[in-house]
Amino acid sequence: MAEEELKMEEGSKKGKLIIIIVAVVVLIAGGGAAYFFLMGDDDPMPVAEGEPMVQGEEGVASALVKTGTALYVAMPRPFVFNVPGSTRDRLVEIKVQLMMRGSDNEEQAKMHIPLIEGTLLKTFSTANADDLVTEAGKIAIRDSALKEVQKIMVDVSGNQTVEEVLFTGFVMQ
Numbered sequence: 001m002a003e004e005e006l007k008m009e010e011g012s013k014k015g016k017l018i019i020i021i022v023a024v025v026v027l028i029a030g031g032g033a034a035y036f037f038l039m040g041d042d043d044p045m046p047v048a049e050g051e052p053m054v055q056g057e058e059g060v061a062s063a064l065v066k067t068g069t070a071l072y073v074a075m076p077r078p079f080v081f082n083v084p085g086s087t088r089d090r091l092v093e094i095k096v097q098l099m100m101r102g103s104d105n106e107e108q109a110k111m112h113i114p115l116i117e118g119t120l121l122k123t124f125s126t127a128n129a130d131d132l133v134t135e136a137g138k139i140a141i142r143d144s145a146l147k148e149v150q151k152i153m154v155d156v157s158g159n160q161t162v163e164e165v166l167f168t169g170f171v172m173q
Contacts, residue, residue, distance in 0.1 A: 069101065070100075070101060071099070071100055071101065071102070071103065072097045072098065072099055072166075073097065073100070073106060073109045073113075074095075074096075074098075075095070075096045075113070075117060075120070076113065076117075078093050078094060078096075078169060079093065079094045079095075079096065079117075079120060079121055079124055080093045081121065081124055081125060083127045083132060083172075085128065085130055086130050088129075092124070092127070092132060092172045093169070093171045093172075094169065095170075096120060096165060097168050098162045098165060098166070099162070099163050099165075099166060100161055100162050105159070105162075108157045108159075108161045109153075109161055109162060115152060115156065116152070116153075116162075119145075119149055120145050120148075122148070123144055124141065132172055133172070138170065142165055142167060145165045146164065146165040149165060150162055
């Protein structure tokens with residue numbers, strides 16, 4: 001009887017070992033598949049650095065390929081200002097971060113934060129409350145802010161430095 005119990009324990013140990021091995025193999029295969037699908041190359045066609053990339057068939061203007069890691073510089077305080085509206089004036093608070101690529105551009109942006117803040121405030125002061133209520137109005141003021149910041153950075157440092165102006169907070173009362 002002791003021999004039968006010993007054989008049963010050995011059999012169950014082998015069964016547990018096989019289950020553990022199968023589970024590990026399945027987890028590794030699943031992890032590999034997840035990595036392949038999630039981290040795969042999203043570019044439909046390789047483009048050499050510096051060459052324009054055409055977007056779609058609609059004839060949208062070509063854009064340069066963006067290379068390098070995106071870096072963000074947050075403006076130290078939110079922009080708070082009044083904007084006129086058709087029925088009443090509104091108070092607006094916008095939190096802004098700037099996106100750029102390359103540590104040289106990051107250093108340039110950090111060095112010229114007061115100049116960038118002044119440019120953004122000047123641009124925001126041209127806004128109208130009726131426009132800022134709509135998504136299109138917010139996009140228009142953000143695009144205008146990007147153009148003005150890039151223009152002032154070209155004047156100061158010789159390159160655009162900033163790739164995007166991002167609104168990380170937007171409140172209008």
